[in-house]
Amino acid sequence: MIIDANVILRYIRDDIPEQAAIAETIILNNKISLPYEVLTEVIYVLETVYNYSRTDIYNAIFEFINLTNVFIPQKNIVVYSLEIYRNSKLDIVDCILCAYKKKNNEDIFTFDKDLNKMLSKI
Numbered sequence: 001m002i003i004d005a006n007v008i009l010r011y012i013r014d015d016i017p018e019q020a021a022i023a024e025t026i027i028l029n030n031k032i033s034l035p036y037e038v039l040t041e042v043i044y045v046l047e048t049v050y051n052y053s054r055t056d057i058y059n060a061i062f063e064f065i066n067l068t069n070v071f072i073p074q075k076n077i078v079v080y081s082l083e084i085y086r087n088s089k090l091d092i093v094d095c096i097l098c099a100y101k102k103k104n105n106e107d108i109f110t111f112d113k114d115l116n117k118m119l120s121k122i
Helices: 003-011 019-030 034-050 054-065 075-086 091-106 113-121
Strands: none
Touching: 003 019, 003 034, 003 054, 034 054, 034 075, 034 091, 054 075, 075 091, 091 113
């Protein structure tokens, strides 16, 4: 089952009790497939709407993706992306690109100076 960002946000934030309870039931009782697109939206909303720090986002997402029934293709990409995200100012998509370079030895081309700087360190 794929759930959208709003379900994950209700689960993480527990801010709308009725929806949080439903989200928890769905998440804990189903095999959840987490596409990168949904993950990036959750991170974006936590950062820009709810003003979570990068460390708080890292902790919340890391806890979520480590639930036994949450499946992410190439989970090592997501974990490494989160580590870069927590310790840099890059947006999560750029962090995912860095993770592709590190974990899959992908060549990444960009005109983004900050991203190129991080890629050169990997």
